[in-house]
Amino acid sequence: MQPSAPIGVFDSGYGGLTILKELVNALPQYDYLYLGDNARAPYGTRSFETVYQYTLEAVEWFFEQGCELVILACNTASAKALRTIQQKDLANYGPSKRVLGVIRPTAEVIGRFSESGQLGVLATKGTVISESYILEIAHFFPEMAVYQQACPMWVPLIENGAHEGSGADYFVKESLDQLLQQSPAIDTILLACTHYPLLIPKISAILPNHIQLIAQGEIVAQSLAHYLERHPAMEDKCSKKGQIRFCTTDSTADFDEKGAIFFGKSLKSEHILLGH
Numbered sequence: 001m002q003p004s005a006p007i008g009v010f011d012s013g014y015g016g017l018t019i020l021k022e023l024v025n026a027l028p029q030y031d032y033l034y035l036g037d038n039a040r041a042p043y044g045t046r047s048f049e050t051v052y053q054y055t056l057e058a059v060e061w062f063f064e065q066g067c068e069l070v071i072l073a074c075n076t077a078s079a080k081a082l083r084t085i086q087q088k089d090l091a092n093y094g095p096s097k098r099v100l101g102v103i104r105p106t107a108e109v110i111g112r113f114s115e116s117g118q119l120g121v122l123a124t125k126g127t128v129i130s131e132s133y134i135l136e137i138a139h140f141f142p143e144m145a146v147y148q149q150a151c152p153m154w155v156p157l158i159e160n161g162a163h164e165g166s167g168a169d170y171f172v173k174e175s176l177d178q179l180l181q182q183s184p185a186i187d188t189i190l191l192a193c194t195h196y197p198l199l200i201p202k203i204s205a206i207l208p209n210h211i212q213l214i215a216q217g218e219i220v221a222q223s224l225a226h227y228l229e230r231h232p233a234m235e236d237k238c239s240k241k242g243q244i245r246f247c248t249t250d251s252t253a254d255f256d257e258k259g260a261i262f263f264g265k266s267l268k269s270e271h272i273l274l275g276h
Helices: 016-026 048-064 074-081 082-093 103-113 125-130 132-142 154-159 167-180 194-208 217-230 233-239 250-261
Strands: 008-009 032-038 071-074 099-100 119-123 145-150 188-191 212-214 244-248 268-272
Touching: 008 016, 008 048, 016 032, 016 071, 016 250, 032 048, 048 071, 048 074, 048 082, 048 132, 074 082, 074 103, 074 125, 082 099, 103 132, 103 188, 103 212, 119 125, 119 132, 119 167, 125 132, 125 145, 132 145, 145 167, 154 167, 154 194, 167 194, 167 244, 194 212, 217 233, 244 250, 250 268
Parallel strands: 008 032, 008 071, 032 244, 071 099, 119 145, 119 188, 188 212, 244 268
Antiparallel strands: none
8 A cells, every 4th residue: 555645835824825725726636735834824925944944844744644745836835945955955865765845947938028128026025025936037038128016015915815705906006006016017927925816806907908917826736746746756655535624823723614615615724833
């Protein structure tokens, strides 16, 4: 009998569920283990050191649960912790373990969406300050101009269930205006935070028709599919019963209620502790 080796999906809270939703849509045969570190969210305003420490604790937990492959479905964790974990820590857990992020797969393809070569990136303050998107996109599309805008109010609005109300309109328009003022030639905007897809109806209502909006879920799902094709040894290790397990470091009742909004269907979570 094959031991359970689900694909780990980590986020600071609920946002990664928008990524998991697309992974399950594209690759339903695999087992998935989702962890939201809701007790310590949000990560977007925290220091590099803190995000690295929290993310490493989560990665260790995933490995203890039998995961061989962990996806950081959190842009802030991908920006602030992924490289250090890959370069410094992974060797301690054995040669077969892998940790992937959401920034590189997005950077590899994002240039194909833009005709003007002018990209807007909406993200948390932590992701913007890291400049991870600017650096990664430059590898693949060196001619592309990347303009960033932090949206500090967006995640709190979404987490408090206020993203559909009229109160959110002001903050959505303010951030979009600030981004588009940086360059009139922006024709593509990337939502570089996994929470932001919940604001797509409001963003789309404000954006000019010629600007396209890109969420990361489908991109990350396609990237994972390609990764598993290229790495058959890893693909063989991933268990395939089509099962999903949800865990949170905070209230399971809150997670089940809010998580369903992000995941698009009801879910039942377990409570776990990190950093103990």
